[in-house]
Amino acid sequence: MYSNISIPDLEEFIITKSFEGEGLYQLHVELERKPHQCPECQKFTQKVHDYRLQKIQHTQAFGRNTMLFYRKRRYICEDQECRKRFYEDNSVVERYQRQSIEFNQALSIELIHGKNFKDVADRFMVSSTTVMRRFDEISSTKLKETTDLPRVIAIDEYKGDAGGEKYQTIIADPIERRPIEILKDRKKQTLVDYLKQNGDKVEMVVMVSPTVIKSLITTV
Numbered sequence: 001m002y003s004n005i006s007i008p009d010l011e012e013f014i015i016t017k018s019f020e021g022e023g024l025y026q027l028h029v030e031l032e033r034k035p036h037q038c039p040e041c042q043k044f045t046q047k048v049h050d051y052r053l054q055k056i057q058h059t060q061a062f063g064r065n066t067m068l069f070y071r072k073r074r075y076i077c078e079d080q081e082c083r084k085r086f087y088e089d090n091s092v093v094e095r096y097q098r099q100s101i102e103f104n105q106a107l108s109i110e111l112i113h114g115k116n117f118k119d120v121a122d123r124f125m126v127s128s129t130t131v132m133r134r135f136d137e138i139s140s141t142k143l144k145e146t147t148d149l150p151r152v153i154a155i156d157e158y159k160g161d162a163g164g165e166k167y168q169t170i171i172a173d174p175i176e177r178r179p180i181e182i183l184k185d186r187k188k189q190t191l192v193d194y195l196k197q198n199g200d201k202v203e204m205v206v207m208v209s210p211t212v213i214k215s216l217i218t219t220v
């Protein structure tokens with residue numbers, strides 16, 4: 001069954017199935033079958049070799065937490081000498097994934113400046129569970145990957161009530177727009193120690209207010 005529903009900005013997707021399950025809105029999509037030029041011999045082919053299912057996490061299609069199942073097509077060159085197999089042009093999928101990445105980054109920063117999970121969840125029109133899961137991911141992996149800070153960093157305060165301290169200090173990458181580290185308090189010495197240990201490459205420090213970060217995100 002083919003549907004007439006289109007995903008905003010991604011009308012090239014053909015939706016073959018859509019349903020709600022396990023708290024997710026699941027979309028099964030594929031791209032239109034059309035002549036593709038063989039990257040090897042430049043001849044055109046429409047002959048399908050096979051399909052692979054690619055799972056793409058979450059975005060805000062229809063304002064819901066969405067999982068995309070993309071049935072990625074592989075063509076085969078019909079030239080008997082060539083027989084090259086290659087994936088269809090899926091730049092539309094790459095664009096979709098990029099949007100998802102931007103959404104995640106925006107969410108990461110909102111998490112830091114939002115009042116609470118519920119507040120952030122409402123603004124992003126996702127569930128609190130999603131927000132909490134993202135927060136766990138950010139604090140357990142993303143924040144611990146960095147040992148060398150980038151050339152430009154941003155420092156901000158965070159009212160987090162962690163470990164008996166009312167305020168923490170956020171170190172963020174304002175260019176990549178992602179949080180790097182959360183320091184346990186906002187004492188000057190903590191920051192100085194941290195920069196001594198990780199800040200060899202730092203040339204510029206930006207003091208950012210939530211408003212500035214938000215305007216950065218919306219101009220993406």
Ligand SMILES: [Zn+2]
Binds near residue numbers: 040043079
């Ligand atoms: Zn070919």
